[in-house]
Amino acid sequence: MPLNSYNMNAAAMATGGYMDSNEILGVTNSCNPVQTMSVTPAGFMAAHKVNLYELQLQIKHTLKEFGACGNALKLLVQNYSYMLNSTVSPNAEVAFKCLIEEKATIVITVRSSFMYYESLYEMVSHELKNWRRQQAFAGNGAPFNEGALDDIQRCFEMLETFVAHLLAAIKELMRVRLVSEEPELTHLHEQIQLSQENLVYSAFIVDKQPTQVIKKHTRFAASVRWLIGSTLGIHNNPPTVQCIIMSEKQARTFVTRGAQLDNSLAGQSSGEIQNCSSTMEYQQNNHVFSAIFSNMQLMSIKRPEKKGNESVMDEKFALLFYATTTVNNSHQIRVWTLSLPVVVIVHVNQEPQSWATITWDNAFAEMVRDPFVTTDRVSWAQLSVALNTKFASSTQRSLTPDNLDLIYEKLQRKEYITWNQFCKEPMPGRSFTFWEWFSAIMKLTKEHMLNMWKAGCIMGFINKAKAEDDLKRSPVGTFLIRFSDSELGGVTIAYVNEKRLVTMLAPWTAHDFQVLNLADRIRDLNFLRWVYPVDRSAQCSILDRDTAFGEFFSKRQELSSGYKKTFLHVQVYNGNSDNASTSGTPPHVPTHDGMQIGNGDFGIADFDSMTKRNRISARRTPSWHRYHGSGS
Secondary structure (H helix, E strand, C coil), X not given: CCCCHHHHHHHHHHHCCCCCHHHHCCCCCCCCCCCCEEECCCCCCCCEEECHHHHHHHHHHHHHHHHHHHHHHHHHHHHHHHHHHCCCCCCHHHHHHHHHHHHHHHHHHHHHHHHHHHHHHHHHHHHHHHHXXXXXXXXXXXXXXXXXXXXXXXXXXXXXXXXXXXXXXXXHHHHCCCCCCCHHHHHHHHHHHHHHHHHHHHCEEEEECCCCEEECCCEEEEEEEECCCCCCCHXXXXXXXXXXXXXXXXXXXXXXXXXXXXXCHHHHCCEEEECCEEECEEEXXXXXXXXXXXXXXEEEECCCCCCCCCCHHHCCEEEEEEEEEEXXXXXXXXXXXXXCCEEEECCHHHHHHHHHHHHXXXXXXXXXXXXXXXXXXXXXXXXXXXXXXXHHHHHCCCCCHHHHHHXXXXXXXXXXXXXXXXXXXXXXXXXXXXXXXXXXXXXXXXXXXXXHHHCCCCCECCCHHHHHHHHCCCXXXXXXXXXXXXXXXXXXXXXXXXXXXXXXXXXXCHHHHHHCCHHHHHHHCCCCCEECCCCHHHCCCCEEHHHHHHHHCCCCCCCCCCCCCCECCECCCCCCHHHCCCCCCXXXXXXXXXXXXXXXXXXXXXXXXXXXXHHHHHHHCHHHECCECCCC
């Protein structure tokens, strides 16, 4: 009867010999095919596309073929025992030569099988590295097939069975001592043993990453998983996993030392983490062997010495998870793995710049690197993908080519964008960086305009000149909503007034929307009648305002208690409280010669350049908001 595929190695060790090939192949293939890759295993396989399901089939086929080698080895051991126990015979020399030839043939088979194992391991290892790279992309919001890890684990488990059989075979061959010394066999044994250790070490990973911006005294979670499942029997005496935090320099030094852990590792932490240990648990239903850290909290942090003008928001740390356990009741091993880089903050206002550090690292780090080296410049093609991924994940609608073109303009249309241009240097004519501008827009959209953005009601990324050019041939009352160039996290409305002038309202921010949301502000301004189409390439016609925004208007209902409800009503303020507009249409602002566009038929009343002091004054003027109804 076939054995459970997750206990194959334990069964082999218990019997002390080889498993029948039918038992080896007792694997349920319930995995789903995943994204393919092109790999050329060294010397054995022609270049072709494979996926994890095909890899499992290859490993199973190899195990089946190796079963014949196991039978030959059993026969060799039997003949060797017979020769040792038999009396001297005339055919002894011939029998001895036959044994040498049989052993040499089996050694060649084991060596070839081991080389093939190495090629299979390289493919599985590549898939795991790719999965971990996709995990980093997911930190920026990219789609992520977490379930592929189950398929990778099946490959690891079968490879562990394979290498265990190779190791058992080489040990049996070393017992058949036909010559005094066999250095090649000893060397092969060491190679196979080292490969088994590498397999076990590389199978220990962080499957659930911690939040990558960690605030002191704030709870966070993570988990680690050992992809060997139950194959080594470690789950019968599960180890306790410890967690410490390391600076970038510490992590780099540690990685160069390899897997050599010392007993003082806990004292090398760069901070104090509460609830930093967890015992691994094996789940029989899905064969997951993991340790969950559900309630960690960073209590203190020791900062490394700063480099140049580096701020605390640029400093990268990582969580190191490690455990010590015993394999086969005799061999002690110690495993470790690092999380993705994290930034530690103490105040919420440090969060935006910290996410710039993490976003850049997640998007542009190499698959294999020293912690946590990243390039200091990338092409616009690379950055545009990262920005679109981040924005779409946060707001649930991707950026259009026109949106990206405006963003490219903000970065001065350079082919390559440096880290400093991305988040360190102020944009031309502004006091804030590109990332501060972009992240503030993303935050405002997510928190106050999400459904309207998803519905395509907000154009957003369009500059002032382009907005004016698009609107100047549109009917009176046509408007669009754009993100402000001058106000962080600001949104403004450009519209065609009754004089056919393109007018810009002073930007609204999150503070304004906490008082009255965007849709209700648009409803109150009766001169806003038609919504300019967001997707100009689709040749859509303008939409009626109430059709586009009606579902987002708040319901203003009478109170059942007999009271009349009061509510705020937005009006445009012209700077003179005695002449404030009460009809909802702003008074005409005379056009200056320097503010004409096109052939001079349209003037521009530019409220976007209003000083902050005037905007605050306008917000405090009673005539700017009008109350309807009365209360008693």
